[in-house]
Amino acid sequence: MKRRMINSLLGVVLVVVAVFCVPLALIEKQTIVNAANDRVDAVALRVLGLVESRLAAGEPVSGEKFAAVVAGDDYYVTVDIPGQSQIALGHPVRGDALSATETGASGETVTAEQSRTALDHEIGNMLLLLGVVALLAVQAAVALAVWQAKRLARPLTDLAETAERLGSGDPRPQGRRYGVPELDRIAEVLDTSAERIARMLTAERRLAADASHQLRTPLTALSMRLEEITALAEDPGTVREEAAIGLQQVERLTDVVQRLLTNQRDPNSPTAVTFGLDEVVKQQVEEWGPTLRDSGRRLVIEGLRDARVIGTPGTVSQVLATLIENSLMHGAGTITLRVRRSGSSVVAEVQDEGPGVPRELGNRVFERAVSGRNSTGIGLAVARDIAEADGGRLELLSLRPPVFALFLAHGGD
Template sequence: MKRRMINSLLGVVLVVVVVFCVPLALVEKQSIVNAANDRVDAASVRVLGLVESRLAAGEPVTGEKFAAQVTDGSFVTVDIPGQPLIAAGRPVTGPALTASETGASGEVVTVVQSRSDVDHEIGNMLLLLGVVALLAVQAAVALAVWQARRLARPLIDLAETAERLGSGDPRPRDRRYGVPELDRIAEVLDTSAERIARMLTAERRLAADASHQLRTPLTALSMRLEEITALAEEPDTVKEEATIALQQVERLTDVVQRLLTNQRDPLNPTAVTFDLDDVIKQQVEEWGPSLRETGRRLRIEGPHGVLVTSTPGTVAQVLATLIENSLMHGAGTITLRVRPLGNSVVAEVQDEGAGVPPELGNRVFERAVSGRNSTGIGLAVARDLAEADGGRLELLSLHPPVFALFLGRSRTAQEAVEEEQEEQ
């Protein structure tokens, strides 16, 4: 930036020098030449006056009589009819200025002035203009360097402020530099720092999100433990229920780890290839007691053995949120439908309830937006989890309500062979 400012200001000064100094030099040169011509003309007039006065007095005209009018570098000749040519001074060689005057008696006075003095004066004038132009350029360079440093220092300071904001230090610096544009940038950075500080304080959302995310597996775990207590007299059943409870604990641990990991490093890759049937089976087992208590049913549709690339814990949490949403806000049979779609796999959750109100639409994924008395966090967190894992959660239909989780599809070896055979 410094170099650009210096070059810009220097270019402007050079243009000014060319635009003003060149015409000024031409005008001054012509003025010097005209002044020299006027002096030669005046000398010829003075010599002619002396010659005429001598002739009128009947006195002889010689070169000594008007030698005083001859300056250095000049040559004067007087041509009087009937008399020899009278000359004074040394003949001029090279470029010269010439002036002639004719008297009443036919006498002709010619004054020749060498241009050396004129050229010397013109050279001094051009030298003076060159010095002035050089001083102007030097002053412009010095001014440009000073101005560039004056502007560069605040920019460096602003860059350091931005770097501090990026490193997590949102304290405003409240510095101003006397330049309106830079002061505006500093003001915006200070405002952004305050905003970032407020955003950092919003980290308490982690507690709300974690509590909501942990509520579902904790509820299921509590119900499983209650069943274990009720069936304590049947060892095989107790073992089975205890195993399911342990799975719930493992899932709970995975959810907590996922939430904490997303807070520290949202780009942490955890995707693996797994069978979607395993996650669906887990959901059927987890939500079975709740469905039986409410007289609802979970129906599974679609092909089996579909492989997807994602994080099993995330997919399970998103599906659990959609099933819980259907239990809380929907009615009738809940349908979990799996269907391949190109390079993706869509897991749809649908119920037979009234659906999503039209005034809500996709706003159901916004925080604190809920159709009934609920936290309004579940769907927002589910969409964030899906997007952080490389998937997508969308609302396909308002009535009946259809929520779709888009996942990356992983081809089996047999499918890859069949596709290659089709291409051949």
């Protein structure tokens, strides 16, 4: 591309130089020739004037009387007077010459000649000057073409690299501008596309991380239920009960996946309904009972009964499961799930007897990748996000003992 730009600009300059210099050279040459002819005519007229003045005064005409007119110039002048011999001044011109002849009133004739050597030299100097100017113009055009080609080629190279990086999965915007409106517009569009792709990739990665984290708990519970079914296969009643709980876990998995996808597409479109909180609490007791027994811990339910709240049962169940799992992993002792009224809200609190949340963390435990222990730091962040998307609010009420509270809108009696 650079070579084509240089050749194009150089071709334009050469055409301009040719169109400008050739006519100028012809005009200047003709001007020089005309000026030289005028000078020869002027010499002949001056000599003729002297001759006529001498004849009118009755004085003899000789070469030394008007030799000063042609002294120092490369002229050859002859004077022909009727009845007298020819008078010659200067040296005869060899080769081509410029000539002018003037005739006086008494029949006298003056002929002046000048060698074309001086004329050819002047024309040569003029052509040389034009050639130097044309050469300088071409050199300046080449330099300008190279500079302009680099100026335009570098942005295109950068834009091509940006597009290649976008295609290879590197969506970092460059933020470069080049002072050319068209190129700056392309760069702006590419940067906007890069930012959009970066947001999409971030959202996809967050969805994958959230899904893997949020599906882990119900999958663990389902696995434990299946183990219970396997261990109690001799008791049909127990098998049916455990199978029913396993189906509930499958439904919860489906709801978790649907909730994650819904939040990914449009986090501001909750499907809230009015439901009884006791059913969700009961589900948590059934779900976490075996795990807590195996860990030598227990889950205690306290507070308000028959509370009705506004939200999505699957979402509330998912948030409470995350809080119980957090207490199981990072806490100690008895886990208490307490339900109470607070103004127009119903609050579900999860508390344990562990060391609590480090003071330097505080509410930062809800930030992604922030954890006080050796964990992913995703669970609480996802729980707060889906709680807020469902119209609720998840808060840390106390560091020691740790108390996490899910605020839900009261659904009436």
